[in-house]
Amino acid sequence: xxxxxxxxxxGTAVSTERAVGxxxxxxxxxRVLERIxxxxxxxxxxxFGALLLIWxxxxxxxxxxxxxxxxxxxxxxxxxxLVGTGAVIPHxxxxxxxxxxxxxxxxxxxVIAGALLGYFRRLADLFEPLVMxxxxxxxxxxxxxxxxxxxxGLSSKVALAVTLAFFLVLLNTxxxxxxxxxxxxxxxxxxxxxxxFIVRRxxxxxxxxxxxxxxxxxxxFSLTAVVxxxxxxSTVGLGHLVTRASATYDTTSVFALxxxxxxxxxxxxxxxxxxxxxxxxxxxxxxx
Amino acid sequence: xxxxxxxxxxxxxxxxxxxxxxxxxxxxGQGSRQTRALSETSLAVRPGExxxxxxxxxxxxxxxxxxxxxxxxxxxxxxxxxGKPLSLPNRRIGYMFQQDALFPWLTVTxxxxxxxxxxxxxxxxxxxxxxxxxxxxxxxxxxxxxxxxLSGGMRKRVQLARLLAQDPAYLLLDEPFGALDAxxxxxxxxxxxxxxxxRGKPGSLFVTHDLVEAIEMGDRILVFSxxxxxxxxxxxxxxxxxxxxxxxxxxxxxxTLFASLWADLEEEAxxxxxxxxxxDES
Numbered sequence: 001x002x003x004x005x006x007x008x009x010x011g012t013a014v015s016t017e018r019a020v021g022x023x024x025x026x027x028x029x030x031r032v033l034e035r036i037x038x039x040x041x042x043x044x045x046x047x048f049g050a051l052l053l054i055w056x057x058x059x060x061x062x063x064x065x066x067x068x069x070x071x072x073x074x075x076x077x078x079x080x081x082l083v084g085t086g087a088v089i090p091h092x093x094x095x096x097x098x099x100x101x102x103x104x105x106x107x108x109x110x111v112i113a114g115a116l117l118g119y120f121r122r123l124a125d126l127f128e129p130l131v132m133x134x135x136x137x138x139x140x141x142x143x144x145x146x147x148x149x150x151x152x153g154l155s156s157k158v159a160l161a162v163t164l165a166f167f168l169v170l171l172n173t174x175x176x177x178x179x180x181x182x183x184x185x186x187x188x189x190x191x192x193x194x195x196x197f198i199v200r201r202x203x204x205x206x207x208x209x210x211x212x213x214x215x216x217x218x219x220x221f222s223l224t225a226v227v228x229x230x231x232x233x234s235t236v237g238l239g240h241l242v243t244r245a246s247a248t249y250d251t252t253s254v255f256a257l258x259x260x261x262x263x264x265x266x267x268x269x270x271x272x273x274x275x276x277x278x279x280x281x282x283x284x285x286x287x288x
Numbered sequence: 289x290x291x292x293x294x295x296x297x298x299x300x301x302x303x304x305x306x307x308x309x310x311x312x313x314x315x316x317g318q319g320s321r322q323t324r325a326l327s328e329t330s331l332a333v334r335p336g337e338x339x340x341x342x343x344x345x346x347x348x349x350x351x352x353x354x355x356x357x358x359x360x361x362x363x364x365x366x367x368x369x370x371g372k373p374l375s376l377p378n379r380r381i382g383y384m385f386q387q388d389a390l391f392p393w394l395t396v397t398x399x400x401x402x403x404x405x406x407x408x409x410x411x412x413x414x415x416x417x418x419x420x421x422x423x424x425x426x427x428x429x430x431x432x433x434x435x436x437x438l439s440g441g442m443r444k445r446v447q448l449a450r451l452l453a454q455d456p457a458y459l460l461l462d463e464p465f466g467a468l469d470a471x472x473x474x475x476x477x478x479x480x481x482x483x484x485x486x487r488g489k490p491g492s493l494f495v496t497h498d499l500v501e502a503i504e505m506g507d508r509i510l511v512f513s514x515x516x517x518x519x520x521x522x523x524x525x526x527x528x529x530x531x532x533x534x535x536x537x538x539x540x541x542x543x544t545l546f547a548s549l550w551a552d553l554e555e556e557a558x559x560x561x562x563x564x565x566x567x568d569e570s
Contacts, residue, residue, distance in 0.1 A: 183385060183387050183388075183389045184389055184391060186359055186383075186385070186389070187383075187385065187389035187391075188402070188406070189357075189358070189359060189377065190357045190358070190359065190377075190381070190382070190383035190460075191379065191402065191403040191406045191407075191454055192377035192378065192379035192403075192406055192407065192454075193377070193406045194377075197406060201402075201405075202391065205391070205393050206393075208393070281434075282392055282393045282394075282434040282435075282436065
């Protein structure tokens with residue numbers, strides 16, 4: 001009798017376990033839907049539209065001088081000139097290519113350095129004051145020096161972006177590598193895995209959520225660094241256009257350029273969010 | 289039935305086969321903060337038997353497993369496997385942890401394949417053996433699920449399959465079902481014994497703090513003393529195999545064994561609690 005009941009218990013337990021699995025999957029599906037809540041998205045758009053309307057109204061009534069504040073209708077017109085005629089394209093390209101190059105170099109070197117410092121404790125202890133010192137330094141202050149070394153062209157902007165991206169990726173990678181679950185490393189060890197195998201198959205995959213977080217910050221900071229570099233000395237780029245426009249008191253163009261840069265930043269951020277979600281499909285919301 | 293308690297088993301008998309731990313001592317820390325976790329412990333696991341280790345928390349039960357598996361390298365004494373000194377890494381010794389040690393970024397299939405990748409098993413054979421193992425632990429249909437999508441019991445099954453994928457001659461099990469709820473634990477114990485028997489009964493060292501589990505699983509039960517751990521007593525379990533909680537209940541042998549085990553364990557646990565409030569598991 002006892003054996004029979006155990007067997008039945010066994011059967012039911014298996015089926016409840018299955019139910020748990022599929023329920024989880026269903027809940028995950030619902031969460032993805034919640035992220036694109038259309039009602040909320042509409043409210044967000046309405047708020048943005050309302051702010052633009054107030055801006056326009058305040059200028060039209062005469063409470064603000066459009067010489068300083070410009071106004072949405074003029075900015076829209078300028079945006080159309082810049083984008084519609086394609087005048088902004090070479091500048092956008094210059095800014096984006098410098099951003100991506102700086103980001104890519106910072107990402108690769110940051111992952112390598114971060115993995116080494118995360119893995120070799122003594123190396124991390126040795127480099128810690130240097131890394132933290134350089135990380136704390138306001139790196140845009142390096143721009144004049146970098147322009148001196150790399151000239152006024154693309155490479156000085158890339159270099160400035162690297163100084164920001166590198167440390168962000170390094171510190172995140174280091175934290176991820178160091179924080180890799182000891183149980184997982186031990187599990188691989190008891191399978192007879194070599195140290196190299198453990199690093200490649202256990203430690204680095206465990207650090208990927210951290211690396212992605214570092215990369216997200218690094219990309220936005222690369223864009224910032226490139227724009228700052230272009231504002232200092234350049235003949236091309238969105239930052240260069242902003243400086244030129246403000247030098248001629250052309251606030252309408254400045255606002256139009258800000259809108260373009262904001263749009264670029266939002267697109268870049270969303271691309272990285274999609275990558276993050278894909279990379280973390282194995283555990284939704286494990287690290288945000 | 290013989291429940292004769294021996295002070296310590298005499299190691300190195302005539303048979304060379306098996307897993308032998310001889311006078312192993314382990315000390316953690318340095319200087320004034322030294323803790324002796326194990327003291328001159330000797331035990332043997334022969335092919336085909338399950339030896340259960342019970343003892344108070346923090347008595348060094350897990351330390352024994354960590355020495356055998358190579359997770360602890362610094363110890364005094366000797367470990368022999370199949371007549372030869374232990375060499376590391378040793379793929380013939382499989383280890384199942386209490387904690388979930390599944391790789392969260394890998395699917396069920398990929399987790400089970402891992403030890404075969406380590407061992408360099410050819411791809412075709414890997415696929416075939418994984419399929420078979422998934423069938424063995426009844427996880428058909430969950431091949432592409434990630435661990436977080438599975439219940440606690442199913443995750444244990446994946447771990448069991450991964451353990452078997454290593455094709456181990458010896459199993460080290462550290463409270464493998466300790467974290468499960470009571471019903472799932474009973475189910476997993478039975479399934480483990482079934483699979484263990486079907487897989488040629490690899491010699492197993494099973495750490496537990498659950499007396500019923502020890503009696504259900506073990507051919508022999510070793511009772512550990514409080515820290516520094518030594519073996520205080522050895523019991524042979526002569527109840528017929530395919531023991532279940534319900535079949536053992538009311539049996540005279542079971543009750544006598546339970547009472548003697550508990551008498552030993554209770555004394556050690558009380559002494560251990562008096563010695564170190566809030567004892568930690570090592």
